[in-house]
Amino acid sequence: MQTTTCPLDCFDGCSMYLDADGRLKGTKNHPITQGYLCHHLNHYHTWKRISKPRFRGEAIAWDEALALLVEQLKTHTPSKTLFFKGSGNLGVMQGVTKCFFAAHGSVIASGSLCDEAGDAGIVEGRGANLSLSPLHVKKSDVVVLWGRNPSVTNSHMLPSLKGKTLIVIDPVKTDLAQNADLYLQITPAGDLYLALLLCRIVHMEGLEDKLFLETQTENFDSFLKLIYGTPMRTLIEKTGLKLDDLAMLLSLIRGKKLSILVGIGVQKYSFGHSVLRAIDAFGAMLGLFGKEGCGVGYLSNSSFGFTSPFKVKAKTERLPVCDFSKYDVVLIQGGNPLSQMPCTPKVKANLAKASCVIYFGLHENETSKRADLVIPALSFLEKEDVKLSYGHEFIGRMPKLIDNAEGMSEYALTQYLLKAFGYESLEDETAILEAVIASNSVEKEGFLISKTYETLPYENGFYTPSKKFEFLDEFEDTFDDEGDFYLLASKQNKGLNSQFIQDDHLYVPLSLGLQKDDTVKLTSPYGSCEYPVMPSSKLRDDCLLLYSGAKNANVLTPPKISQEGECAIYQEVKVTLVRLP
Ligand SMILES: Nc1nc2c(c(=O)[nH]1)N[C@H]1C(S)=C(S)[C@@H](COP(=O)(O)OP(=O)(O)OC[C@H]3O[C@@H](n4cnc5c(=O)[nH]c(N)nc54)[C@H](O)[C@@H]3O)O[C@H]1N2
Ligand SMILES: Nc1nc2c(c(=O)[nH]1)N[C@H]1C(S)=C(S)[C@@H](COP(=O)(O)OP(=O)(O)OC[C@H]3O[C@@H](n4cnc5c(=O)[nH]c(N)nc54)[C@H](O)[C@@H]3O)O[C@H]1N2
Numbered sequence: 039m040q041t042t043t044c045p046l047d048c049f050d051g052c053s054m055y056l057d058a059d060g061r062l063k064g065t066k067n068h069p070i071t072q073g074y075l076c077h078h079l080n081h082y083h084t085w086k087r088i089s090k091p092r093f094r095g096e097a098i099a100w101d102e103a104l105a106l107l108v109e110q111l112k113t114h115t116p117s118k119t120l121f122f123k124g125s126g127n128l129g130v131m132q133g134v135t136k137c138f139f140a141a142h143g144s145v146i147a148s149g150s151l152c153d154e155a156g157d158a159g160i161v162e163g164r165g166a167n168l169s170l171s172p173l174h175v176k177k178s179d180v181v182v183l184w185g186r187n188p189s190v191t192n193s194h195m196l197p198s199l200k201g202k203t204l205i206v207i208d209p210v211k212t213d214l215a216q217n218a219d220l221y222l223q224i225t226p227a228g229d230l231y232l233a234l235l236l237c238r239i240v241h242m243e244g245l246e247d248k249l250f251l252e253t254q255t256e257n258f259d260s261f262l263k264l265i266y267g268t269p270m271r272t273l274i275e276k277t278g279l280k281l282d283d284l285a286m287l288l289s290l291i292r293g294k295k296l297s298i299l300v301g302i303g304v305q306k307y308s309f310g311h312s313v314l315r316a317i318d319a320f321g322a323m324l325g326l327f328g329k330e331g332c333g334v335g336y337l338s339n340s341s342f343g344f345t346s347p348f349k350v351k352a353k354t355e356r357l358p359v360c361d362f363s364k365y366d367v368v369l370i371q372g373g374n375p376l377s378q379m380p381c382t383p384k385v386k387a388n389l390a391k392a393s394c395v396i397y398f399g400l401h402e403n404e405t406s407k408r409a410d411l412v413i414p415a416l417s418f419l420e421k422e423d424v425k426l427s428y429g430h431e432f433i434g435r436m437p438k439l440i441d442n443a444e445g446m447s448e449y450a451l452t453q454y455l456l457k458a459f460g461y462e463s464l465e466d467e468t469a470i471l472e473a474v475i476a477s478n479s480v481e482k483e484g485f486l487i488s489k490t491y492e493t494l495p496y497e498n499g500f501y502t503p504s505k506k507f508e509f510l511d512e513f514e515d516t517f518d519d520e521g522d523f524y525l526l527a528s529k530q531n532k533g534l535n536s537q538f539i540q541d542d543h544l545y546v547p548l549s550l551g552l553q554k555d556d557t558v559k560l561t562s563p564y565g566s567c568e569y570p571v572m573p574s575s576k577l578r579d580d581c582l583l584l585y586s587g588a589k590n591a592n593v594l595t596p597p598k599i600s601q602e603g604e605c606a607i608y609q610e611v612k613v614t615l616v617r618l619p
């Protein structure tokens with residue numbers, strides 16, 4: 039039985055196979071997957087695919103589509119062509135397309151809509167962003183879910199949370215928050231202040247790991263100045279919490295093996311890198327790094343330690359604020375910027391000015407509908423790839439299991455373009471993937487894992503130039519939080535961003551007295567939009583929530599970028615609400 043790996047943007051990187059009836063089944067003996075898949079993959083064959091190439095609304099033949107693609111690229115100046123890659127598939131081979139665009143002198147969109155602000159902060163402090171896998175978390179006594187919602191986004195972590203003391207820090211009372219031993223319904227964007235506050239109390243009470251601080255960290259004295267430099271009352275006000283809550287948190291974790299699992303919720307602000315760095319600082323004060331069952335985990339750098347097969351030199355444009363209007367030809371692969379990029383009105387206006395938009399993907403979406411040329415991709419079952427996971431140490435091979443002539447792989451399209459332009463062609467596909475695997479893998483109990491995780495994360499020290507953890511000593515919070523409501527942007531069970539099933543409701547607190555499907559109009563500095571509502575007891579009175587992929591989820595979000603990490607900052611916005619009759 040040949041297994042493959044889920045290509046989706048998800049912590050879990052599940053292993054699966056096709057059963058005799060052609061259905062996808064989770065691999066039973068895989069330590070993370072444990073035989074079950076989520077809704078997306080259990081229904082994978084039901085999601086309607088794009089099966090034919092299309093030009094300006096008309097289905098066309100494959101050779102015609104490819105000829106048009108080459109013609110568009112030949113008749114426009116390379117520096118006015120843009121390659122934009124989304125995160126519909128996180129296989130290594132998705133990056134291959136860059137090779138053509140770099141050789142051609144095109145511009146490549148860089149940065150992300152996702153986790154890069156937090157990643158930048160982690161790298162500043164630790165030198166590298168390694169993961170806390172479910173197998174590691176299993177050995178903890180206490181788990182803090184800090185702006186992360188595993189019951190939706192990381193379901194294969196759930197078995198590792200069983201029987202643990204659970205603490206949830208989230209403005210939304212998630213399912214896990216309802217059953218937690220301690221739930222802190224923090225004010226959005228209050229996390230950095232909470233981390234500093236916790237560090238201050240730990241220091242005041244002498245609870246810090248003095249040996250770890252002395253031998254494995256740098257800049258602690260400057261950090262102390264930072265935590266004592268802000269009045270206690272300001273710190274508390276920013277979190278919206280009570281000192282008793284923090285005392286309770288510290289009493290629950292004292293002397294225990296503690297894993298802190300952080301999600302992207304805390305870093306959807308311009309100073310997102312500093313938020314992760316402050317949470318890391320709390321972890322470092324407690325000496326959590328390099329120890330069994332302890333640590334701070336985030337969406338890790340999945341390719342850490344592996345060679346990058348598609349390293350290219352090219353001019354770049356910052357993806358979250360990418361101005362499509364500057365380009366004649368825009369090729370969008372595996373993404374849906376018209377729904378997922380911040381500030382849809384701006385994206386729409388800019389994309390309307392690009393003379394040829396090419397969509398290369400699996401499903402119809404807002405972007406495919408706008409595209410001049412549509413090129414159907416192959417699914418992960420129909421091409422060769424490898425998945426390196428951002429949530430655990432396992433390497434997932436992705437062999438081709440099904441033949442399909444109604445789409446093209448990223449590798450085949452890239453080879454075709456390189457040949458059409460007379461540029462140097464690629465190495466053999468399998469050889470590229472095997473070289474990546476060989477560069478940093480080791481076999482453990484019948485499974486391939488990343489060599490980096492043969493020892494505990496940071497057991498042999500940090501990856502900074504000093505080899506020590508480096509504390510932050512400053513930050514700049516520019517979020518002007520005057521205004522009526524925070525607008526939260528989160529994930530839901532049945533969708534994967536804009537793929538699969540969407541939930542278009544605006545979730546509102548019960549205190550507004552609205553009924554299901556009442557209509558409200560929201561206004562932010564970037565636009566106005568009407569939404570059908572869904573009242574929810576899970577929200578604070580000052581919060582509204584739209585799920586990723588919802589219709590108009592990004593009409594009101596800021597066309598801005600984080601201070602570090604070239605990341606979108608969806609939640610640095612406040613909105614007003616008017617009920618409509
Ligand atoms: N089912 C499903 N799974 C997914 C996805 C999906 O769309 N659907 N998307 C995948 C992707 S692309 C990613 S990046 C990951 C993300 O995985 P997560 O980080 O777990 O996902 P989010 O829902 O964005 O945010 C997690 C939590 O942060 C909270 N939050 C929001 N703002 C704040 C804040 O200011 N402070 C604090 N403390 N918490 C806050 C939200 O209420 C939410 O409960 O999930 C992946 N997995
Ligand atoms: N309001 C709001 N906006 C958000 C977020 C939020 O929480 N709220 N989350 C942000 C985050 S964390 C992320 S990661 C982004 C995600 O945003 P995008 O990167 O745009 O991801 P998707 O919406 O999942 O669209 C992925 C597309 O990839 C295509 N695809 C799937 N597999 C393949 C393949 O093998 N090859 C090719 N060529 N195409 C394929 C599918 O057809 C699908 O339409 O959205 C961000 N935007």
Ligand code: SF4
Nearest residue numbers: 044048050051052076
């Ligand atoms: S849980 Fe995540 S990795 Fe597993 S099948 Fe679902 S989307 Fe794929």
Ligand SMILES: [Mo]
Nearest residue numbers: 047151152153
């Ligand atoms: Mo993401």
